[in-house]
Amino acid sequence: MAxxxxxxxxxxxxxxxxxxxxxxxxxxxxxxxxxxxxxxTYPGGGGADFHPGALGKSAxxxxxxxxxxxxxxxxGVKGGAAFEREGKLKGAAVGKKxxxxxxxxxxxxxxxxxxxxxxxxxxxxxxxxxxxxxxxSVRKLSxxxxxxxxxxxxxxxxxxxxEMRRLVAYLNQGQAxxxxxxxxLNPFGQSPVYPFGGTALxxxxxxxxxFTGAASALCKHCNDKP
DNA sequence: TAGGCCATCTGGTCCT
DNA sequence: AGGACCAGATGGCCTA
Numbered sequence: 609m610a611x612x613x614x615x616x617x618x619x620x621x622x623x624x625x626x627x628x629x630x631x632x633x634x635x636x637x638x639x640x641x642x643x644x645x646x647x648x649t650y651p652g653g654g655g656a657d658f659h660p661g662a663l664g665k666s667a668x669x670x671x672x673x674x675x676x677x678x679x680x681x682x683x684g685v686k687g688g689a690a691f692e693r694e695g696k697l698k699g700a701a702v703g704k705k706x707x708x709x710x711x712x713x714x715x716x717x718x719x720x721x722x723x724x725x726x727x728x729x730x731x732x733x734x735x736x737x738x739x740x741x742x743x744x745s746v747r748k749l750s751x752x753x754x755x756x757x758x759x760x761x762x763x764x765x766x767x768x769x770x771e772m773r774r775l776v777a778y779l780n781q782g783q784a785x786x787x788x789x790x791x792x793l794n795p796f797g798q799s800p801v802y803p804f805g806g807t808a809l810x811x812x813x814x815x816x817x818x819f820t821g822a823a824s825a826l827c828k829h830c831n832d833k834p
Numbered sequence: 835t836a837g838g839c840c841a842t843c844t845g846g847t848c849c850t
Numbered sequence: 851a852g853g854a855c856c857a858g859a860t861g862g863c864c865t866a
Contacts, residue, residue, distance in 0.1 A: 717843060719853070724841075750839060840863085849854080 734758050 735754050738761055740746075749757065 713844080716845095716853090720844085720855095721842070723854075728841095752839090836866090838863105838865085840861105842860085842862105844859085845857095847854100847856080850852090 731755075 731751055731754055735749055736742075738749070738754065738757050740749060740757065
């Protein structure tokens with residue numbers, strides 16, 4: 609659970625029942641024992657999971673990797689078996705020769721694989737911007753956990769942004785900062801602690817630079833300065 | 835061994 | 851007709 613502390617902003621970490629605790633345990637417990645994801649990375653996945661078993665199947669059945677459609681093709685363990693059982697294709701393939709049907713089916717399979725790989729790439733991209741622990745010792749977020757965390761993270765950021773806007777609006781009213789902010793406007797507590805860890809600069813009485821280190825376009829005092 | 839997660843295959847549906 | 855998208859089925863791998 610240690611790595612969970614590095615996540616910060618715990619509000620967005622609250623996952624739906626069934627995913628939150630399990631997701632935590634997944635990352636903490638499994639990752640803690642572990643090292644790198646033993647499953648590795650699938651080819652072309654851009655860092656996404658690679659399933660050894662899937663690789664075997666993929667390498668054997670994938671047109672992408674074995675010379676697209678055919679010859680080296682071996683029916684997949686499941687779908688392939690079903691395909692063999694069916695021995696036919698519905699829809700567009702109806703009326704085509706078996707070899708053409710097979711070629712078409714393999715083409716469709718390859719497209720679907722690419723589509724899913726693209727989807728996984730996108731999920732990896734999403735994981736990369738979610739501030740959960742990224743160390744090798746932490747297990748990668750599952751797909752569902754990634755989506756739920758992303759959703760909560762977005763909500764949290766939106767809420768934080770709204771708080772900041774209200775705070776800036778309050779400061780722009782020209783009221784002295786020495787007076788404690790109303791509770792509703794001071795999410796950071798009684799002391800003048802600012803979200804970005806900056807220190808108020810003496811130049812601006814409104815201390816707006818404390819937030820960004822630069823004069824704020826939203827601060828009337830900064831804007832009034834020559 | 836059960837449960838979770840995942841990759842792949844497949845057929846159906848919708849859209850261009 | 852062909853491609854994209856989707857959901858169900860299947861089986862492999864890993865962890866508790």
